[in-house]
Amino acid sequence: MPWLGGRIASAVEDYAKAIYALEQRGDCPVSTNALADRLGVTAASASGMVKRLGELGLVAHQPYRGVTLTAAGQRVALEVIRHHRLLE
Numbered sequence: 011m012p013w014l015g016g017r018i019a020s021a022v023e024d025y026a027k028a029i030y031a032l033e034q035r036g037d038c039p040v041s042t043n044a045l046a047d048r049l050g051v052t053a054a055s056a057s058g059m060v061k062r063l064g065e066l067g068l069v070a071h072q073p074y075r076g077v078t079l080t081a082a083g084q085r086v087a088l089e090v091i092r093h094h095r096l097l098e
Contacts (some may be wrong), residue, residue: 023090024049025059026068029079030087039076 028048032040046056060077063069068083079087 021059022063022066022068023086025056025063026079026083026087027090029069029077030084030091033079039072039078041076045077 028045029040032044032048037044042056042060043053046053049056060069060071063083064071067080068086069077069079071077
């Protein structure tokens, strides 16, 4: 993600991957609480990052309904997963 630097890019990737995994389990849209639980962060932290991901066009968020990855968000998540598999 060339438009983001260092830790922000890493956090965006972690969130995208977590949302993707939760969506694959059938939890669609993904609640902020489920996302926070998966990542071990507070619900407030997850909400803040979901807002940021929405600004980046990686997620569609409906308050009180949950979050889903956009096509761009899915590309990020799949790239992270592919990269992690290559490292293994």
